[in-house]
Amino acid sequence: MSTVLPTAVAELPAAAAATAPSPQALQLEHARALYAQTPATLAGNLVGVLLVVFFFGGVADPLRLFGWVGVMALLWCVRLGHFLRFRRHPDADDATLLAWRSSWRTLALLLGACWGVAAWLFWGLGTPSHQVALLLIIYSYCVGSVQLLAGQPRVFAAFLCLVLLPTVARVASDFGHPFHLELALIICVLFGAVWLMGHTYRSALAQAIDLKLRTDQLAAQLRVEKAAAEEARRAAEAASRAKTQFFAAASHDLRQPLHAMGLFAETLRHRCSDPDVASLVNSINESVDALEGLFGELLDITRIDTGGVELKPEAVRLRDVFARLRLHFEPAAFEKGLALGFRGEAHVVQADPVVVERILRNLVSNAIRYTEDGGVLVSCRQRGDRLLLQVWDSGIGIAEASLPRIFDEFYQVNSHRPLEPHQRKGLGLGLAIVKRLADLMDAPLTVRSRVGHGTVFSLEVPPGRIEAPPAEPLSASPKMPLGLSLQGRLIVVVEDEPPVREGLTVLLKAWGADVLDFDTVGAVEGWLRGAGLPRPDLLIVDYRLPEARTGLEALALIRARWPDQRLPAILITGSSLSGHENEAEAHDFHLLIKPVLPNKLRAMIGFKLNERAGRK
Incomplete structure (x- = not known):
């Protein structure tokens, strides 16, 4: 999915460019553009009529003036009704929308004819200033209609002819005006200018509509691809959750016989004094222990990969964490003759307690596994405004060439000395889990090591604060003798x-x-x-x-x-x-x-x- 989807998305623009919008789609988009511009057109018509009334109210015959105004008002109201109908039915089907566009064209041509008639009704009345005002009003109306009608060449040509040709004819026929022919010629030149403006705007509008339609096509295809990608993501997450649940269930069922095996093996040790049998029991216990470690590592890495680890930072007393670590690892350290120490338990860190403990468990487990003499120390100390959690050991150490890769999955360090069987356990996931959990906490993790001298892992975490009184100091739990007796219990x-x-x-x-x-x-x-x-x-x-x-x-x-x-x-x-x-x-x-x-x-x-x- 991760390979196919980006390729498909990358090919979408080319596919969209190859598919030109249909003529009907262009017409529908143009119809919507007409209605989007109708409010501005209605406002321009209203202003033009009011200016005519203002200039010619005192010089024109009232019947002629208000008769013209009445016709204009009727057409204006009908166009307003057209616009309101479109607003009430924005999801009208294609056939209805195209039918509305036809009636809208008819109204636009009727309004243009009324403005052409205005030149015959009001030219020659009043002073030359009135004549100039009339020509400016008519011409401004034509210019204002460019955006509205330029996208329809035939309608726009008819509109200009209905508005300007009667005006040219009226001015040219006014023989009483000394410059009537010159004015008529100027109006013709302006007619050509308006036509050129309309042609330019029509090209720009066509490109804009074409681009919008292609963009809509691309957006639709992207939505389809996004839906497919989302569905694939949900399927992948469901599969990942199912895998985790299956693995957890399988792990639970597999742990049961392993648990019973270890118990029976230990019972066999007590019932048989044969050294060979005791050796076999030790081997069984080591195998069970190794399998337990594998299950834990695989489950941890699966939980992290599937987002199953949700951080819940809080103030954590290290004395409580150290007490659990001591309880868990002291028997293993005791059996190997190692000293397991803890320092800095009075500190409080601000972190997820489960994640912090899991990191320390992995590090301490590794330290005990690869240490034969000396001991392991878990410590915490202040470093600036942060706390430094460290796990020290006096084990076999890690070669400098191997340090950059120790946090990789399935990587196990090649030691220069032969490893004991218990040191070869695992899949090489322990430190990978530690690194991922540290990154999840946004806590820097570093390591220093010398071959033959030991290793120290350091984790920086923010300090926390707990108002409650501190608990009792951490005391060493008594080492239980291997010959524990439960007589009478x-x-x-x-x-x-x-x-x-x-x-x-x-x-x-x-x-x-x-x-x-x-x-x-x-x-x-x-x-x-x-x-x-x-x-x-x-x-x-x-x-x-x-x-x-x-x-x-x-x-x-x-x-x-x-x-x-x-x-x-x-x-x-x-x-x-x-x-x-x-x-x-x-x-x-x-x-x-x-x-x-x-x-x-x-x-x-x-x-x-x-x-x-x-x-x-």
Whole structure:
């Protein structure tokens, strides 16, 4: 479409030039021009009649004068009626409009004849000044009619003959005037001048009408092309939305078995002490983690390309963003023996909180992936009237030759050293997503790196302001030991997918927990109707449940049974396009996106139970 449409539009002027307007179209356009000029013509006629009355009211016979004025007034009123009829019916059909033009011509010729008769009625009366005034009035009327009649050569010639020939004849026959022949000759010369003026104006009018008609044709063709382009655009947008929705739905369905696979694999690790089996479990978990990253990257790039990311800037406390980042990435950093630090959490930025967090998540994820020793630092500091968000790492670094291309789609840096399997994951979309989101925010993004020493990404954002008192200082969440024990803890699981529910239940029991599992909100309601129920320590619910119900309903029902204490909850979903962040804040739960690796789930459970202990 993008190639064909401009070509078609470019060819429209040539096509319009090759199609000349039809004779009928020219006649119709000329008829409309006549009626458009009628008010000025009527005003000129009225002024001319009033001047005749003014000059000859005291010297002409009243019967002759007012008889002529009466005929002129009758014709003038009929022409006014013609004009008003046209105004009342602007959408008259072509045949009606051409018929009106014929009657309009007749009235114009009758008015011209009346002015020719005026020369015979009033010439010779009064002083020479009266005669000069009469000739000037008649001649001015002829000149004023050029614009109105020049487009119709025959009518214009007849009109001039009806006005000027009687005048020439009357002046030439006045033998009592010493210069009657000279005056007659001058009037003939003026007759020729008026005719020449009419010919020139007729050519200009014909060109203007022709140009207008061709312009209308071109505009009509452009409207057709625009409608076609608009329809194509809507179809493309619909296809793009359908693609995004399909991909999101497919992603959700594909994440379910991956999630179950990771849970079963971790359970297998606990049940078998064979080192080879443990190695296989690690490989399975790495593959699941890689697939999760691919799904996230593809969905993000699709949302940005289809305009699905709508910015909603607001004042954002970085301590809240950093707390979520710490919770999400600390297990991964801990497993690799890296220090994950945060500085400048007291700052407040003015930006879309979801987009800022998504940018930082991608950068921190990359930093941890490509760092083997040292650590990763997320910081914010003042730079002039802006804030500088930075992600530092002590990783393998990026060669200077590769820096200009790292934000390209599907580009992955060729390192001079062999990469570990976990470093080769991905499609090369993470930094492309970061760049697009930064451009969407109009926030400059830069990178500096040294091979073997590390990399720093910098994002400039405007500062924000929050009047509310600051929250408690960000404290490091405790590192959960990999051997987490849930002995004596009661966890309620609400999950409709049998493999996922079974895998999660088996894994939690392997960690020592007591588990109550349900597959629908209705099953939860049935359980809650019982008496003497034990109070759960943690709720783990899926977002999308059968019968068009959600995990939020299950949370609300269970928490309502024990209103004295806000039960900690983890909500798990297979869709990353739903924007559950606001719901998480409103309903006090933490969100995990499927597939959830056991180590992430273990760290989240430890955090939530520790959080509850703190509340007690």
